[in-house]
Amino acid sequence: MAYLPYVEPALSIILPLSTFIVLLNLARNILDHALYCGLIGEIIIGILFGLPTSGTLLLSQPIQETVQCLGYLGLVGLVFEGGLTTDLGLLRKTIWTTLAAGAVGILAPMILSLSLLGMQFPISEGEKGKYSTPLAAFSASVALCSTSLGSTFIILTSANMQKTPVGTLIAGAAMIDDVLVLVMVKIVIALGQDQSDVWTIVRPAVSSLGLILVAVLMALFIIRPLWHAICSIFAIDRGDTTPLEDEIDAGKGISRHTGFLLSTLMLIVLVTLAAYVEGSVLLAAFLAGAVVRYTWQENEDMLVDYPTRMFEEYYKPIMDYVFIPFFFASIGFSIPISGMFVSSVAWKGLLYSILMFIAKGVVGVVLYFDYFTEKWTLNGKRKLPKPTDHEQQISQHGSPGPVDHSLKPRVPKAPHLDAIIVGSTMIARGGFGFLVASEAQSSGALALKSKSAGEHRAPAPRDGIHTLDVVEDQIFLVIIWALVLCTIAGPIVSGFAVRRKLAGKKCECGIAQGGFGEDIACHLCL
Template structure:
């Protein structure tokens, strides 16, 4: 009989040794230093954190104890939840998303279908089963959100149409990947049936439908009713409490925990629930009006001077009472104030390092694994590069050919025959419609920023003269990263890549992790080449813009065209 150890009433306190202090401190410091350097150079700091995890953890020097690695994995997953909550959910712009929904969906569908389809070549390369090939393709259909947002921020394209399409498509790819994570974890049991596959999909669809409906028909009426009460009673205690940032923190965190718990018990990914939570809070902040102290009601968190002018009952707070009303209680502000430092410096680096703990680096450099990994990487790179074709405008129609020919031979401008907009034509030449020279409204504004179409998201008036926008989109979609590592690690740890699911494996010892190693090669190489391609393309675009401003004084055609406007 095995005797059960009696639980200790408390944990004895022992001062950590100097070796432990040095290992942990160097581990945490190096995670942040490497991330900062690689983000500046090649926009893939997360890859450096994965490599640090490999070096310090079990695959490398084994400096970290197993207990420490397990604790880092747990804290790192909290960082991943908050990363999806903030980068994916809170950063969602619904107005821009609606304007580019069809294009973003097409890009996302292309980025999912091609990698999964190409992954079935593993059946010939590694004797993989269809389930294993699907799991490999699921890992490679994701897009690195961290890399995507870092690249857009560094290039100044975050609010552009190209940035909206890219972030929306990347998020859609990762949402599908998050659903597939739960499917793959269920497949590890070996009991592959309809319920195993359909349940997480249906539950995810239910979350995506029920939460928006509840927001529209429950949260919105309650918010408007509460706003009316707060406007009529600006001095009640409830109004003062709701103005506090701590109240918003409590409500946002409670909603996040409730939806994550519900998703886990319902059978879908809690990461998807984190995204839904962030998107719901973003919708509530941007789409609904909110009282600001006792000053007025604004939908964007700004003070309404009109309310003070038209409503004599609305007065300013006294100076000693003004600080609660001035606090920004939006989801982004709350996250930045309370979570950002801990997530960015500790929890998120721990997550990427924990991914490195599960990469068997010593086996990745076997000859048979290396060449298969390179071949698979080429296929997976092409599977994402085709996404850029959606931004390429092929001039095949006769009217487009005529316009191109007209531009080449410098025909006289006849706006009423060619159907061009007189306003845009006049703005681009500096002439008014009656032929006289017109002065710009803003002398500080550059000439390149003068002509603006009425609808920047849909107007074809500003066409790019290069393939740089499609290239940036294609290279940015190529970078995999956190979700790809997560899916492949889950598939490996749950036995999806094991020979037990393969009917044609004759050497279980050598084939046990071969698929995982090949997938890891593809994720790592794509995460390197993708940001490098974006960085080189953005650098080339900046050079072209500088040359255009220098030679043509900013009056030439935009490098990005319609894709560079906000």
């Protein structure tokens, strides 16, 4: 019988790994307090400890692969938290604005990525440079259409904006963009490998839509009735003497421990189902959180938010200090930093980065739709009819009673700061963008010239390490430039905007005021 004997790890393994974990948390805490973008520090530490910079000197390849796997667990948990804390009522109210934001987040990068068609990439000294193919430009746009869900939820959590209209809009738009990118990346791979099977291309879209439908139907007709049946059996009569709020949801008889087991079971079921049907695992995690909240927290006005408290007790400690730092560090592992500073690539990468920064930044413009609609409606109400003779007589001899100023319509406030927060939060691309770029590169979709029949890029080696060809992979490096700079610059801008908003607001503890522009929490609530 085979078994793995226990062997004491060598100091050469323990010391770099412990240093890696400590530096990740130290860098995150420093930048979180300064700019609300601690993830930047984690990415930088990942670059320094990863293969592109230090090779396997500090962390061996198996350890780096383990960090990637654990980091992806952190991403799944982070998206699960996003669904668990999303106010479904607010999501319904802002659904059209959310859809508009998602559409802008897809269309703008696609349009601006056409600029790659005009960039000439040198092949050799004696040969004329090549231009990007339409497939390569489309592949680049798909990679840059993604939004970093990890960065998004980290920013929203650090600013306590998860349950605000702006936070709900950002989370919904980011999820929409990533689901559409999941579909489009399959198209990129199929075209790069000269596949023509329609089902292979459309299967991710059908799977994701089916997953949403299954989750909704299960929540309405199976999970919630079953939950009520269980609660009716185990419900506890608390009385007036036993304070059980800290441990037990007295109205349902479900403790946080039981809630943790049931919630985790729901997460495992939906994620497994999504992976089996080739749908989005991250979408499944978000749906699992939303289903748990819909089932457990029926009344959003309840004094105790049991789903959130359960998550903070069981998930958050290990996620905050291990899994999430590992996720952002694994992004740093995937950045080929040494090949990015070739002169023919660097300026194109900077230019494309600026365009992609603008492409996602304009998503914040959708907030002005509601603002102008409300303003035009208010201007219409101000056009009062001409007063009658009786009203004129009253105005000349004095009003018979006091004027009710409470009926005066509220003048809408321009959502400039909220628009900056929405746009800058959507700018960060994160691990999903790197994954899409790598898939496109491996399939041959980023080639500078069209492939002849039957010609494909050499498959990746079995050890999982890709060797970069600076000439052949120039478009890939330009995409990496945009992914890196957007992932760094977006949270920094968002952090400044959030800090500016926090400085100008009194504590409202994250409670929405009914419209965009009036939802934020104070420093004490963070």
